[in-house]
């Protein structure tokens with residue numbers, strides 16, 4: 205089965221890592237390589253339970269150097285005077301149709317809470333962005349959302365819709381004192397068509413719970429991401445989130461069948477179609493996918509669940525260069541065809557930090573400059589495993605892949621996924637993280653990472669060994685990390701520093717955005733624009749597109765109450 209021409213090194217790796225699983229499938233569970241490497245963790249972690257913190261527990265994350273202030277100053281505008289300041293009459297109105305326990309208001313405006321009680325809703329997951337909202341409302345249906353929006357629109361009160369608050373660009377938190385409309389209590393499944401897989405649910409349903417629900421009917425959600433345990437489907441839709449299943453199921457623009465949306469004037473647009481085909485005019489729902497709550501509030505989602513694969517295999521590979529990662533990915537598309545369901549990569553620095561954070565061991569014997577995770581999903585276990593194994597043999601024989609480990613059971617699959625999906629959390633714990641989520645042609649995907657490292661080094665602000673440098677002026681950056689969804693041309697460039705520092709920001713921006721523009725990329729592949737990126741939109745969208753976006757915004761939200769100060773750049 206194995207090539208006789210393999211170098212000794214590769215041959216021995218193949219023998220150790222893959223051979224037992226192939227030659228003696230019945231012994232797979234006791235296969236020493238894969239079980240040993242995972243037996244050491246000091247704490248057990250599984251992606252199934254790894255979730256972004258819900259708003260209430262945000263404070264459990266601490267970041268060096270952050271006070272109670274907004275980071276990086278991306279919002280240049282002062283609070284708009286056109287918006288009404290809340291008072292007790294507003295609170296009384298909301299209490300006229302919603303019970304008190306669903307109207308969180310501070311004492312200052314007639315409620316019983318203190319400002320700190322609302323902290324979890326005012327701060328984003330990364331604690332980069334803070335608002336000072338004094339009112340959080342929890343509607344339970346579209347009619348209540350309609351009443352809230354109509355009142356806010358009539359009285360020019362600014363609002364921010366909030367789902368699981370896992371947004372990475374500050375899109376789900378207020379900038380100033382906007383009313384927070386939390387979708388947490390709109391969390392019911394409305395219907396599931398078991399023949400077609402069309403699921404209709406409230407926008408506040410948690411993604412992982414939906415996946416578990418449809419899983420009982422042999423289906424799976426077409427989207428999956430690290431924040432699945434906290435993020436809401438409505439937030440996924442509003443961000444046009446991508447995630448790890450994008451390679452197989454594509455964009456939400458394709459899998460969302462319909463939406464229920466409440467417009468700022470209170471109109472409930474019910475377009476919860478479950479049809480796969482419908483060519484009757486403008487496809488209004490598409491405008492709300494990725495609108496980040498700037499046009500209205502998504503209250504219901506109809507989405508096409510896919511058939512749940514019965515056989516899932518995962519392998520982690522060690523590679524010597526990004527070029528080898530890319531070629532291995534291209535080869536996987538050719539060799540694995542339709543059973544290829546995910547192909548993710550990360551660099552050595554990510555691996556070091558994620559293993560340290562979760563107390564796990566590298567499943568491979570040596571350390572490599574790059575790692576990739578390849579997943580197959582299909583319906584014929586034996587066939588799929590042998591396809592994956594022969595792909596791994598092929599790539600190792602050709603020298604593309606240096607080493608690999610094939611998961612032997614679900615626990616190992618979960619742990620391998622933790623190595624990839626746990627990277628954002630481990631970096632966040634490592635220090636203050638500057639995040640860039642960019643779309644770039646695959647051939648150039650990693651180039652920017654060493655480039656940024658050199659740039660920071662030359663400027664004297666990068667020192668990977670100075671973990672305790674906190675003078676705020678020198679050596680503040682301790683890690684430059686590249687990882688992401690290579691199959692979708694999506695790089696996550698994360699720069700970790702002791703603290704957020706203006707000098708570092710100036711070295712990174714607009715340099716990164718200009719670099720992206722030069723390769724015709726996108727400054728946001730899947731995280732959206734939020735507070736962080738409106739002023740950078742110009743690097744990806746031309747003035748005529750931005751103007752058209754403005755026309756759309758003005759048509760739906762003439763008073764500008766929906767998630768203000770975000771998304772679109774300030775008008776010239």
Ligand SMILES: O=C(O)CC[C@@H](O)C(=O)O
Nearest residue numbers: 372430625628639696698
């Ligand atoms: O935190 C990030 O930069 C990426 C988060 C997420 O999109 C991922 O792919 O893990």
Ligand SMILES: [Zn+2]
Nearest residue numbers: 447689696730
């Ligand atoms: Zn991602």
